[in-house]
Amino acid sequence: SQTIHQWPATLVQPVGSPLSLECTVEGTSNPNLYWYRQAAGRGLQLLFYSVGIGQISSEVPQNLSASRPQDRQFILSSKKLLLSDSGFYLCAWSDYRAPSLFGPGTRLTVL
Amino acid sequence: SQQGEEDPQALSIQEGENATMNCSYKTSINNLQWYRQNSGRGLVHLILIRSNEREKHSGRLRVTLDTSKKSSSLLITASRAADTASYFCATDAIGAGTASKLTFGTGTRLQVTL
Numbered sequence: 001s002q003t004i005h006q007w008p009a010t011l012v013q014p015v016g017s018p019l020s021l022e023c024t025v026e027g028t029s030n031p032n033l034y035w036y037r038q039a040a041g042r043g044l045q046l047l048f049y050s051v052g053i054g055q056i057s058s059e060v061p062q063n064l065s066a067s068r069p070q071d072r073q074f075i076l077s078s079k080k081l082l083l084s085d086s087g088f089y090l091c092a093w094s095d096y097r098a099p100s101l102f103g104p105g106t107r108l109t110v111l
Numbered sequence: 112s113q114q115g116e117e118d119p120q121a122l123s124i125q126e127g128e129n130a131t132m133n134c135s136y137k138t139s140i141n142n143l144q145w146y147r148q149n150s151g152r153g154l155v156h157l158i159l160i161r162s163n164e165r166e167k168h169s170g171r172l173r174v175t176l177d178t179s180k181k182s183s184s185l186l187i188t189a190s191r192a193a194d195t196a197s198y199f200c201a202t203d204a205i206g207a208g209t210a211s212k213l214t215f216g217t218g219t220r221l222q223v224t225l
Contacts, residue, residue: 034213043199044154044215090153092213094203100144100213102154 002027004103006091012109019064019078021106023091026072033074034092035066044090050074086110116216117200123222130187132219134200135180141203143176144213145185148197157185157198190223197221 003026013019025031035047046059048066056066063082067075074091088107094100118133134143142161146154160167160176160183167174173186187194197220201213 036215043217044201046212046214049212088151094213100156100201102146102156104153107151 002031002093002101004091004093004101006089006103006106008106009104010107010109012111013081014111015083016080019076019081019085019108021076021089021108023074023076023103024072025074025093028072028093028095030071031093032095033068034094035074035076036090036092038088038090040087048076081110083110117198117219119219120217121220121222123224124190126190126192126223126225128190130190130194130221130223132185132198132221134183134185134216136183136200136202136214136216137181138202138204140178143174143183144201144203145172145174145183146199146201146215148199148218150196154199187221190221192223192225195221195223 005024007022032051034049036044037047038044048056048058050056050068053068053071063085064076064078086109088105090105091103092100116135122130124130140162142159144159145157147157148154158167158169158172158174160174162178165176171188176183183200197218199215199218201215203213
């Protein structure tokens with residue numbers, strides 16, 4: 001069965017600092033991977049998705065970027081964090097036929 | 112942009128009552144999924160209904176899908192206090208290439224009181 005790992009679980013960073021959140025998937029190959037952000041008390045916003053190594057699609061223009069250096073690794077980054085980047089970041093796996101699986105999330109607070 | 116919208120935004124019921132949440136979406140879909148999120152936690156997948164299905168059951172959950180109206184409903188029967196959570200629908204539409212791309216609604220916050 002598939003599992004998704006995210007780290008760190010929580011993160012407090014100052015404004016202007018860099019960011020790197022990592023997501024890894026086990027039990028599947030060539031997955032479609034996704035990054036979502038959830039602001040406090042809000043729904044989920046799709047940030048990026050990837051159908052393969054080095055293939056990244058961005059849903060909204062913003063201060064973040066994503067990379068997929070390996071088949072089962074998806075990284076969310078920023079060079080300089082903004083206050084508005086605070087939120088709950090979720091990585092997810094999906095394919096055309098199967099239900100999606102979400103990671104446990106990373107709670108990011110930018111001060 | 113958000114594909115789906117849940118209705119109502121918040122729902123408060125007593126234990127034992129049924130809870131019904133609705134979801135509307137805008138574009139053609141391959142499937143629709145419902146998730147639950149306890150406060151500050153990750154999402155838990157509840158049920159998936161494909162575009163060629165009209166109704167699906169899982170335990171106390173019943174999901175319907177009306178593709179002509181682009182809407183779905185989630186019914187939780189005989190609710191329990193432990194059902195208190197936010198519930199989201201997510202639609203799976205074809206994106207670039209062969210990617211399936213989940214887009215979430217804004218969620219319904221369900222409160223079940225004793």
